[in-house]
Amino acid sequence: MTLLLKQFFNFITLLHSENGTKQIAWGLTLGAFLGFSPFFSLQTFLIFLILLIFTVQIGAAFLSAFVFKFIAFLIDPIADILGRAILENESLRPLWTHLYNIPILPYTRFNNSIVMGSFVFALIISPLLYFGFNKAIEKYRSTLVQKIEKTKFWKAFKATKFYIWYSKYQDLAGQ
Amino acid sequence: MSTDSNNNQTTNSSSTIQKTKTKKTQGLIRWNALMPISIVLTLIVFYFILFFDSHIRSAIEWAGYKVLGTEVNIQKFESSFINGNVSIKKVQITNAEQPHLNTIEIGAIRFDINWDAILRLKFVVEEMAAENIQFLSKRSYPGKVAPPEPVDNKPSLTSQLQEKALDKITTQNKENILGDLSSFLKTGDYKAQLNDMDSKLKSKILANELKAKWDAKQQEWDSKIKNLPKDSDFKNYKLKFEAIKYKDFKSPQELESSIKQFNDLKKEIESKVKTVDETKKQFVSDLEQIKKDYESLDKQVKDDIVNIKNHLKIPKINAGQIAKSIFMDYLNPYIAKLEKINDLAQKYLPPKYSKLVNDKINPDKILSGQKKERNPTPTDTIQPHPREKGTTYEYPISKGYPLFWIQKINISTQSTEQADYGNIKGQILNIVSNQRQIGKQTELHISGNIPKQNIDGLKLDSYLNNLGDEPEASIEFKIANYKLPSTDLLKNDDGSISIPSSDVSIYANAKTTAFKIYTIALKNDFKNAKFEVSAKEKLVDELLKNSFAQLQTFDLNAQAQGSLSNLNVNVNSSLGQKLETALTASVQKKIDDLNLEIKNKIDVEINKTKSDLEKQISNLTKGYLNNASDSEKKLTAQKNIADEKINQSKKDIENKAKNKLKEEGQKTLDDLKKKFGF
Numbered sequence: 001m002t003l004l005l006k007q008f009f010n011f012i013t014l015l016h017s018e019n020g021t022k023q024i025a026w027g028l029t030l031g032a033f034l035g036f037s038p039f040f041s042l043q044t045f046l047i048f049l050i051l052l053i054f055t056v057q058i059g060a061a062f063l064s065a066f067v068f069k070f071i072a073f074l075i076d077p078i079a080d081i082l083g084r085a086i087l088e089n090e091s092l093r094p095l096w097t098h099l100y101n102i103p104i105l106p107y108t109r110f111n112n113s114i115v116m117g118s119f120v121f122a123l124i125i126s127p128l129l130y131f132g133f134n135k136a137i138e139k140y141r142s143t144l145v146q147k148i149e150k151t152k153f154w155k156a157f158k159a160t161k162f163y164i165w166y167s168k169y170q171d172l173a174g175q
Numbered sequence: 176m177s178t179d180s181n182n183n184q185t186t187n188s189s190s191t192i193q194k195t196k197t198k199k200t201q202g203l204i205r206w207n208a209l210m211p212i213s214i215v216l217t218l219i220v221f222y223f224i225l226f227f228d229s230h231i232r233s234a235i236e237w238a239g240y241k242v243l244g245t246e247v248n249i250q251k252f253e254s255s256f257i258n259g260n261v262s263i264k265k266v267q268i269t270n271a272e273q274p275h276l277n278t279i280e281i282g283a284i285r286f287d288i289n290w291d292a293i294l295r296l297k298f299v300v301e302e303m304a305a306e307n308i309q310f311l312s313k314r315s316y317p318g319k320v321a322p323p324e325p326v327d328n329k330p331s332l333t334s335q336l337q338e339k340a341l342d343k344i345t346t347q348n349k350e351n352i353l354g355d356l357s358s359f360l361k362t363g364d365y366k367a368q369l370n371d372m373d374s375k376l377k378s379k380i381l382a383n384e385l386k387a388k389w390d391a392k393q394q395e396w397d398s399k400i401k402n403l404p405k406d407s408d409f410k411n412y413k414l415k416f417e418a419i420k421y422k423d424f425k426s427p428q429e430l431e432s433s434i435k436q437f438n439d440l441k442k443e444i445e446s447k448v449k450t451v452d453e454t455k456k457q458f459v460s461d462l463e464q465i466k467k468d469y470e471s472l473d474k475q476v477k478d479d480i481v482n483i484k485n486h487l488k489i490p491k492i493n494a495g496q497i498a499k500s501i502f503m504d505y506l507n508p509y510i511a512k513l514e515k516i517n518d519l520a521q522k523y524l525p526p527k528y529s530k531l532v533n534d535k536i537n538p539d540k541i542l543s544g545q546k547k548e549r550n551p552t553p554t555d556t557i558q559p560h561p562r563e564k565g566t567t568y569e570y571p572i573s574k575g576y577p578l579f580w581i582q583k584i585n586i587s588t589q590s591t592e593q594a595d596y597g598n599i600k601g602q603i604l605n606i607v608s609n610q611r612q613i614g615k616q617t618e619l620h621i622s623g624n625i626p627k628q629n630i631d632g633l634k635l636d637s638y639l640n641n642l643g644d645e646p647e648a649s650i651e652f653k654i655a656n657y658k659l660p661s662t663d664l665l666k667n668d669d670g671s672i673s674i675p676s677s678d679v680s681i682y683a684n685a686k687t688t689a690f691k692i693y694t695i696a697l698k699n700d701f702k703n704a705k706f707e708v709s710a711k712e713k714l715v716d717e718l719l720k721n722s723f724a725q726l727q728t729f730d731l732n733a734q735a736q737g738s739l740s741n742l743n744v745n746v747n748s749s750l751g752q753k754l755e756t757a758l759t760a761s762v763q764k765k766i767d768d769l770n771l772e773i774k775n776k777i778d779v780e781i782n783k784t785k786s787d788l789e790k791q792i793s794n795l796t797k798g799y800l801n802n803a804s805d806s807e808k809k810l811t812a813q814k815n816i817a818d819e820k821i822n823q824s825k826k827d828i829e830n831k832a833k834n835k836l837k838e839e840g841q842k843t844l845d846d847l848k849k850k851f852g853f
Contacts, residue, residue, distance in 0.1 A: 052205065052208050052212065053204060053205060053208070053209065054203060054204060054205060055202065055203060055204070055205050076563040076565075077563065079565075080565050080566070083565065083566075084566060087566075087568050088568075093570075096568070096570055097570045097573070100570040100572070101570075101572060101575075103291060103294030106295075109567075111567055111568045111569070111570065112565045112566070112567045112568075113565040113566040113567075113568070114563055114564070117565075
């Protein structure tokens with residue numbers, strides 16, 4: 001429960017910040033890849049590296065990974081079917097054999113049907129996710145943010161010590 | 176007013192600065208994160224440059240100590256990730272028995288790392304060089320040796336072999352050829368000793384018991400024979416039978432009376448038959464028992480002879496026994512080394528092979544790769560549905576490596592003016608974690624000379640083959656010539672036999688299948704042997720000196736075969752043969768005389784009882800049993816007569832009745848004929 005609340009507050013904070021929409025959208029999209037990939041795999045490491053090197057919203061990525069992990073769990077059967085279809089494709093067999101014999105690549109576990117299916121699924125939906133998140137964030141900021149800020153709840157929340165502390169932190173961090 | 180405006184301007188400018196601050200844009204690259212990453216990477220690089228080699232050196236020394244139980248020292252460890260090579264200088268492994276020496280010292284070990292394998296998390300070395308090897312080199316300080324492991328109940332290979340070779344006599348009671356010889360020759364008159372043993376002879380005691388027992392039985396038999404029916408009894412029966420009417424009966428009552436008399440007589444005979452039958456069974460049972468008692472007496476006599484010989488310490492002048500008692504101590508170090516190698520192999524082989532040695536574990540289960548079954552933890556909470564595992568596809572591996580593989584180690588060492596390393600060349604091939612993956616066995620080949628140790632013509636070949644269903648390991652070891660240092664073959668209070676110097680050639684061969692069945696052979700040829708013999712007893716001393724004087728060459732052969740728990744060990748030597756010949760000439764006559772005296776002593780005491788028993792057996796077989804059988808036959812014949820008479824009587828009256836009926840019928844017919852006028 002604590003974890004869920006923490007993720008929720010992080011998300012709210014991000015949306016109400018003045019960070020670039022693209023960074024958030026990229027974070028959310030890369031988080032989807034994280035959610036669909038096994039934790040101990042090469043692609044997870046690469047995504048962490050991307051998150052570290054490029055100015056992508058890390059919080060958004062983790063939040064998104066958390067959510068997409070559950071989605072991945074639900075679509076496992078579909079991913080399995082998709083993965084098997086790809087890995088059993090005769091025309092692609094030489095490619096997979098070659099990749100299997102390259103050092104390091106086997107650590108992506110691409111030869112597992114669910115890993116392959118989940119990755120391909122994430123790849124397919126990633127453009128949709130990116131643009132969708134972009135649009136959603138803009139819409140949210142232009143419409144809902146003001147409404148929420150007018151609510152009594154928000155006013156009460158702003159008066160809490162937690163928010164005061166957070167504002168101070170943001171000022172000090174220069175955000 | 177101006178102050179207020181100034182204040183307002185200040186406030187405005189600070190808020191502008193703040194806004195500027197809040198509105199700072201970020202580029203594509205997260206530079207503020209890359210800095211700490213660079214610092215961390217730099218630190219890691221510095222670690223590898225400055226500390227990695229020394230840490231690896233310490234780790235190898237620690238691991239070596241744990242594995243071998245003795246201190247391992249490495250002078251220098253150098254590695255280069257860029258060039259992909261490793262160099263280890265001056266590796267010293269302490270000798271457990273002599274901590275101030277090294278078992279082996281390797282001047283340098285060099286090899287290149289295969290990066291292709293490393294990227295696949297495999298360790299593969301194509302070629303490794305080991306140079307400047309020395310054996311038993313001096314250390315600068317005594318090395319650490321781990322304390323021995325606690326003793327367990329399981330007998331060591333050494334003690335098992337020793338027990339087997341010495342015919343299960345424990346170390347305390349180990350056969351002492353010198354001691355036995357000394358005692359035997361020292362003691363002149365054995366008659367007094369034999370007389371002392373007289374009352375303790377078990378065979379004599381048994382003989383007396385048996386005599387008493389069967390004498391009592393004899394009386395019983397005699398009384399039983401008296402109760403058997405005699406000829407007069409049979410005559411009486413005959414007369415009684417003849418007295419009873421069996422034909423020409425006038426009435427059925429007469430018949431009935433005769434039958435009754437016959438039956439009464441028959442019953443009497445039957446009761447006699449029963450008595451005779453019981454007597455006969457008793458005789459048969461006694462006959463079996465007396466034969467058994469005779470055999471047990473015979474066996475006891477043999478046991479007593481052996482006990483007397485042991486008590487009088489008559490030495491076994493037998494080549495095999497001599498070889499065993501002399502050479503077992505010489506062979507023990509070889510056996511101990513083999514046991515140590517076996518322990519190391521069992522401990523550090525891949526688990527599925529080392530566990531084969533343990534009988535309690537099911538080898539089929541291990542080799543089939545079944546994982547350990549974990550006990551499921553019982554729980555009442557709701558368990559989430561486990562994540563799907565999917566299907567994992569294995570593609571053909573065109574470039575695969577086993578987890579650990581050293582393809583070739585070249586060993587070379589050459590003596591120099593500074594140090595005598597020995598002149599050795601060799602190769603170790605395919606030290607690998609999975610032989611089946613590469614299809615090759617592990618091999619070791621070494622040859623050369625070690626002048627410092629006086630070893631010429633050294634050749635060592637060893638194989639470890641895990642390719643089949645069961646692992647096979649073999650080792651073949653040869654030394655063409657080795658100057659054996661002073662060696663004690665036999666040393667105890669009664670004397671000693673030692674070889675101060677000799678040249679020996681050694682051939683040893685050991686093989687095991689699945690670490691269960693072992694075949695070990697050792698052959699030593701001794702040349703130019705100079706013996707030093709001495710014995711406390713003067714006569715024995717002279718005997719030994721004369722025997723060994725002309726002896727300069729001999730051989731020693733030892734074989735052991737079977738499982739560790741049931742090794743069949745055989746030791747023989749031409750030295751034993753030669754000693755047997757020499758000792759036989761001197762002491763064999765005395766031994767033969769003594770053996771004869773023991774035999775005579777026993778015979779005098781026991782033979783009488785034995786002949787009495789034989790007589791009783793004969794009496795029982797030919798006398799008593801025959802008598803009983805005869806009586807039984809006669810009684811049965813009498814019984815048959817009774818039956819015959821009864822039948823005859825019955826037939827007689829039947830015939831008479833028939834005739835009477837016939838007559839009456841005829842008469843009635845005649846009357847009828849008359850009546851009707853025919």
